Amino acid sequence: MIxxxxxxxxxxxxxxxxxxxxxxxxxxxxxxxAETLHSPIDTPPFDQSSMDGYAFxxxxxxxxxxxxxxxxxxxxxxxxxxxxxxEAFRIYTGAPVPAGAxxxxxxxxxxxxxxxxxxxxxxxxxxxxxxPKGSQTRKGDVALESNQLLTxxxxxxxxxxxxxxxxVFAKPVVSLIITGKELVSDNNYLEEGKVFESNSMGLTxxxxxxxxxxxxxxxxxxxxxxxxDAVNAVCDSDIIILSGGVSxxxxxxxxxxxxxxxxxxxxxxxxxxxxxxLYFGKINDTFVFALPGNPASALTCFYEYVVxxxxxxxxxxxxxxVQLPLLNDVSKKPGLTHFLKGKTKSNGVMILGNQExxxxxxxxxxxxxxxxxxxxxxxxxGEIVKVRMII
Amino acid sequence: MIxxxxxxxxxxxxxxxxxxxxxxxxxxxxxxxAETLHSPIDTPPFDQSSMDGYAFxxxxxxxxxxxxxxxxxxxxxxxxxxxxxxEAFRIYTGAPVPAGAxxxxxxxxxxxxxxxxxxxxxxxxxxxxxxPKGSQTRKGDVALESNQLLTxxxxxxxxxxxxxxxxVFAKPVVSLIITGKELVSDNNYLEEGKVFESNSMGLTxxxxxxxxxxxxxxxxxxxxxxxxDAVNAVCDSDIIILSGGVSxxxxxxxxxxxxxxxxxxxxxxxxxxxxxxLYFGKINDTFVFALPGNPASALTCFYEYVVxxxxxxxxxxxxxxVQLPLLNDVSKKPGLTHFLKGKTKSNGVMILGNQExxxxxxxxxxxxxxxxxxxxxxxxxGEIVKVRMII
Numbered sequence: 001m002i003x004x005x006x007x008x009x010x011x012x013x014x015x016x017x018x019x020x021x022x023x024x025x026x027x028x029x030x031x032x033x034a035e036t037l038h039s040p041i042d043t044p045p046f047d048q049s050s051m052d053g054y055a056f057x058x059x060x061x062x063x064x065x066x067x068x069x070x071x072x073x074x075x076x077x078x079x080x081x082x083x084x085x086x087e088a089f090r091i092y093t094g095a096p097v098p099a100g101a102x103x104x105x106x107x108x109x110x111x112x113x114x115x116x117x118x119x120x121x122x123x124x125x126x127x128x129x130x131x132p133k134g135s136q137t138r139k140g141d142v143a144l145e146s147n148q149l150l151t152x153x154x155x156x157x158x159x160x161x162x163x164x165x166x167x168v169f170a171k172p173v174v175s176l177i178i179t180g181k182e183l184v185s186d187n188n189y190l191e192e193g194k195v196f197e198s199n200s201m202g203l204t205x206x207x208x209x210x211x212x213x214x215x216x217x218x219x220x221x222x223x224x225x226x227x228x229d230a231v232n233a234v235c236d237s238d239i240i241i242l243s244g245g246v247s248x249x250x251x252x253x254x255x256x257x258x259x260x261x262x263x264x265x266x267x268x269x270x271x272x273x274x275x276x277x278l279y280f281g282k283i284n285d286t287f288v289f290a291l292p293g294n295p296a297s298a299l300t301c302f303y304e305y306v307v308x309x310x311x312x313x314x315x316x317x318x319x320x321x322v323q324l325p326l327l328n329d330v331s332k333k334p335g336l337t338h339f340l341k342g343k344t345k346s347n348g349v350m351i352l353g354n355q356e357x358x359x360x361x362x363x364x365x366x367x368x369x370x371x372x373x374x375x376x377x378x379x380x381x382g383e384i385v386k387v388r389m390i391i
Numbered sequence: 392m393i394x395x396x397x398x399x400x401x402x403x404x405x406x407x408x409x410x411x412x413x414x415x416x417x418x419x420x421x422x423x424x425a426e427t428l429h430s431p432i433d434t435p436p437f438d439q440s441s442m443d444g445y446a447f448x449x450x451x452x453x454x455x456x457x458x459x460x461x462x463x464x465x466x467x468x469x470x471x472x473x474x475x476x477x478e479a480f481r482i483y484t485g486a487p488v489p490a491g492a493x494x495x496x497x498x499x500x501x502x503x504x505x506x507x508x509x510x511x512x513x514x515x516x517x518x519x520x521x522x523p524k525g526s527q528t529r530k531g532d533v534a535l536e537s538n539q540l541l542t543x544x545x546x547x548x549x550x551x552x553x554x555x556x557x558x559v560f561a562k563p564v565v566s567l568i569i570t571g572k573e574l575v576s577d578n579n580y581l582e583e584g585k586v587f588e589s590n591s592m593g594l595t596x597x598x599x600x601x602x603x604x605x606x607x608x609x610x611x612x613x614x615x616x617x618x619x620d621a622v623n624a625v626c627d628s629d630i631i632i633l634s635g636g637v638s639x640x641x642x643x644x645x646x647x648x649x650x651x652x653x654x655x656x657x658x659x660x661x662x663x664x665x666x667x668x669l670y671f672g673k674i675n676d677t678f679v680f681a682l683p684g685n686p687a688s689a690l691t692c693f694y695e696y697v698v699x700x701x702x703x704x705x706x707x708x709x710x711x712x713v714q715l716p717l718l719n720d721v722s723k724k725p726g727l728t729h730f731l732k733g734k735t736k737s738n739g740v741m742i743l744g745n746q747e748x749x750x751x752x753x754x755x756x757x758x759x760x761x762x763x764x765x766x767x768x769x770x771x772x773g774e775i776v777k778v779r780m781i782i
Contacts, residue, residue, distance in 0.1 A: 025592055026592065026595060026596065026599075029596040029599055029600065030600070041581070041587075043586070044586065044749070045581055045585075045586060046583065046584070048586075048749075050749065052638070052639075052640035052641065052642075073584075074572065074613070074642060075571065075572055075573040075584070075613070075642065076571070076572030076573030076574070076584055076585060076613075077572070077584050078582075078583040078584035092640055092641065092642055093638070093640060093684075094571070094573050094586070094684070095573070095584065096583065096584045107640070131747075131749055135750075136745075136749065136750045136751070136752060137752065143752070144755060144756075148755070148756065149782065151596075151755065151757075151758075151781070151782055152592075152593045152594075152596035152597040152600065152690065153593060153687075153690055153751055153754035153755050153757065153781075154751075154754075154755035154756070155592045155593060155596045156589040156590065156592050156593025156596070156686050156690060156751055156754075157589070157686070157751035157752060157754065157755040158592075158755075159587060159588065159589045159591075159592035159593070160586065160587050160588075160589035160686060160751060161587065162579055162581070162587045164579070180466065180467070180485070181465060181466055181467030181468070182466040182467030182485050182486070183467070188553055188555070190432070190436055190553070191469075192437065192469035192487065193437070193464075193466070193467055193468050193469035193486065193487045194436075194467060195434070195435065195436060195439075195485070195551065196432075196550060196551050196552065196553040197550065197551075198547040198548070198550045198551035199547065200550075201416055201417065201543075201546045201547050201549075201550035202543045202544060202546060202547025202550070203543075204417060205417065205420040205542075205543035205546045205547070206543040208417075208420055209420065209421070209543065222465070222466070222467070247443075247484070248443075249443035249483055249484060249498075250443065250483065251443075251465060251466065251483055293485070295547050295548070295551060296544075299543065299544055299547060354527075356522075358435070358439075358441065358522055358527065359526075359527045360527070360544055360545075360547055360548035360551060361527060361528065361534070361548060363544035363545075363547075363548065364535060364539070364542070364544050364545040364548040364549075365535075365539065365545070366542075366544065367542075390542070390544075391540065391542055
């Protein structure tokens with residue numbers, strides 16, 4: 001049985017960044033760039049007016065003479081005309097400043113008379129209200145560095161550069177195998193000894209939150225041959241997650257089934273509560289997590305170990321850790337790291353009741369997991385603890 | 392022109408919680424319950440062993456006599472037999488404790504000989520290693536309160552109660568209308584005066600992050616009749632978002648088009664930068680946000696006003712505000728609230744460069760918006776500021 005820190009280290013050491021994949025921009029939100037992007041164009045692509053007003057050439061203007069309105073340029077239009085001395089062009093926000101002009105005066109700062117304008121803004125400077133060509137990006141310059149998270153703003157930016165697809169780190173193909181003879185998932189009636197199945201829902205929904213749709217969700221009995229068949233059927237996945245059957249009893253057949261499938265065990269059993277039976281292994285490039293069947297244990301192990309492995313694969317940072325003062329006392333036996341369901345408030349974190357691994361009612365209203373250290377026993381109100389947000 | 396706080400108040404006052412909708416559990420992740428749910432069953436549905444071991448009736452046991460193994464119960468099975476005195480049943484984790492037994496001794500704490508066990512755990516108590524029927528939920532008790540956010544754990548919990556669908560607050564139907572004659576969205580070539588369109592990408596991706604798929608994305612020229620047609624075509628939406636054409640120039644035709652469609656203006660122009668031209672109105676139960684066309688302005692207004700309106704509709708809390716010390720000095724003119732692109736570090740928040748509303752390069756790498764107050768001018772390093780996280 002290894003410590004939580006060793007288990008984390010082994011997951012980190014054995015998981016690798018995933019494939020690179022070319023995606024259309026809109027499919028890449030939340031993904032991480034796997035290439036450095038250079039701007040294919042200058043943006044703005046031309047000297048652009050930032051105001052509705054009048055474009056003119058400031059060096060040919062003596063500071064008081066009226067300028068004749070020689071034409072109009074709306075956004076989206078352009079003109080072949082070159083501005084002459086003593087001329088101005090009516091111009092609108094976003095329109096290209098015509099040849100022969102270098103400055104735009106706001107429409108509120110002119111007097112119009114007989115198709116000519118008198119500029120009342122005597123302090124106007126060269127280049128006023130003009131966004132120079134290439135002032136956001138220059139063609140060929142780095143637009144975004146590799147490993148940048150693609151937020152909506154980043155996608156909007158790339159869209160404005162005319163970039164339509166990007167190479168990002170792929171999301172992993174994840175398959176779920178839910179083992180347990182007692183589990184009922186497909187009807188509303190419970191025979192004696194059966195319980196409604198929970199883990200496929202919790203794990204599928206957790207994956208969905210990372211924008212991952214489980215590639216397969218397979219249910220098996222507590223039967224080694226069935227488990228082997230299920231693993232073989234999904235062995236082209238990047239990550240296989242099993243639940244149940246991972247402890248040391250006569251019907252805990254997952255470790256032996258995985259061994260017979262050729263999975264190399266990296267660790268089995270972690271000094272933690274809940275989730276002590278956790279198993280982690282690898283076959284070819286596929287990571288295999290076998291989680292305990294108790295729903296709270298399964299989800300805790302998912303958040304603490306599977307999510308970090310997915311984060312390595314996608315190079316995204318899904319985990320938000322904070323340090324908060326405890327709002328209630330809590331005690332535990334030394335020897336295991338505890339992950340407790342908590343609820344954050346403005347002034348700290350409250351440890352919830354019903355922490356048993358078969359109960360999910362506190363997990364249902366929790367927004368975080370609080371990590372209590374292996375060797376510690378008593379924690380008093382006010383002590384700062386490690387909190388991992390889960391919403 | 393109104394203040395940011397007045398604009399926020401008017402959005403809050405005019406937006407309402409949305410429809411209630413019945414969804415299958417897996418579609419309800421991230422939604423908020425619109426009903427109080429009662430457990431339809433006891434969970435566990437029977438007295439359940441939490442260990443692999445032996446079930447027996449502790450009061451009939453004298454503390455030292457061996458017990459005959461009278462049968463076996465695997466998880467998912469049950470037995471009609473009632474345990475007699477001096478008998479034990481082999482039992483596995485998750486299996487129902489048979490009639491006539493009340494306690495389970497772990498398999499590690501017995502000696503097996505000739506089909507009988509001698510219990511070595513002399514301190515074992517009544518009910519040990521048994522999860523009593525109904526100890527997680529009792530049939531009829533409240534399982535989750537109305538207004539609870541449905542996390543993966545909550546869905547797993549409900550799944551374990553046999554609940555298959557839930558009534559939640561619906562997501563709004565959102566339509567986008569992108570106006571601007573200069574915008575190119577459908578090819579890779581820019582004629583003189585044209586720019587690549589950004590806002591449909593930024594707004595669509597931002598909606599996707601809230602699990603909302605835009606119902607329609609319509610592009611129009613700067614032409615009042617076209618804008619009116621577009622608004623009328625999507626007027627059955629819950630929220631219509633327009634971008635561009637919302638200022639006061641000759642080609643800013645959105646406010647007049649909205650008026651002709653029967654939209655009642657609630658405000659137009661807010662004392663803020665970027666996003667001063669923001670318009671908010673209402674027609675029947677549809678909210679209308681007309682955002683400025685500059686991409687950084689559009690996204691800032693989306694985060695600051697549209698997201699809160701969606702949060703009222705869905706009753707979910709999408710916004711995470713924190714207070715952080717500034718890591719650099721920043722100055723502004725008094726008179727407008729500023730929303731600046733920032734990047735949080737472990738010790739505070741850094742204000743990024745390139746804050747102009749037509750530039751998205753700093754927004755692309757930002758993780759937050761920093762709010763600087765209307766009447767303030769200088770902010771010094773170390774001052775605590777309001778930070779709204781956007782990733």
